[in-house]
Amino acid sequence: MNKVIVIGCPGSGKSTFSIKLADLTGLPLVHLDLLNWNSDGTTVDREVFLERQKTNLKKESWIIDGNYGASMDSRFQACDTVMFLDYPLQVCLTGIENRRGKARPDMPWVEDEIDQEFIDFVKAFPETGREQIISLIDQFSDKKVYIFKNRHEADVFLEGLADCKDVL
Template identity: 30%
Template sequence: MRRIVVYGVTGSGKSTLAARVGERLGIPYHSIDDLTWRPGWVPKSDQEQRDLIRALLAGDEWVIDAGYAIWMDLVLERADLIVGLDMPRWVSYTRLVRRTVGNIVHKRAICNGNYETWRLALLSRDSMLYFHIGSFRRKQARMRLWQASPEFPETVLLHSPAEAERWLDGLKVG
């Protein structure tokens, strides 16, 4: 278990859990948002993302915190474990709202120095708040399919923050 992807809907706690998994196991953690966004909220091209992710996944050890559809096939080929954050919608949406407001109010830089704004959060078609609503069921179904099918890497679904904590506490170091 040295190649791990933490997957879930926006706001589910992927980045936080992935960083903690990497720290606990001594495996490099890679923030996917930092790898796929340029300053000014300019996304890297699909091919550039695929090339970057392919190179990252070639390593023997990694923890990543997402799985964008344009390159998820690469992750599924290499991952030893998928940790799916299959939390109730209210948990992830509440976390997302809290994080978004905090980032705006405290002017915290995210994703290569980008900043969230009220306009981006509330009025933009690219709003993470809207994206969450539109992607929740699709991502939930995808995680459940992975867990149910032997064709995919081992998949652990965590259904609450407390369950995620217990799972993390139970990870064997080394």
């Protein structure tokens, strides 16, 4: 496990999971949101984002946190391990609500307001983004894939890694 992507519906806790995974493995962590967003809430040019991603994909090891469906294929090609947080929609919507107004290490600004366009995107994720992820998992069957259906499963996985780390 040297090149890991962590994907899932917005609000599923990809960044939180990735931070814990990075702490346990020592792998460098890349948040795609930090490659894409400016601190004023605007995005960088698409070419800039793709070049930043490409630069990180060339590195020897990493954990990359985030979806960005238009460029997900390149991350699937480059990774050896996929962590898919495949949680129910309501869990993700609650996750979004709970992070509002809080500073996060994966975003260059604090989300203070409800963005209805974003909420609509999240509500459509099970039929859009999830289907794309399942298709890519099927397409890249040579990858080690972990699919977590709830936060407890993800926590148990991380606890197992911590236990293994203590033994080594």
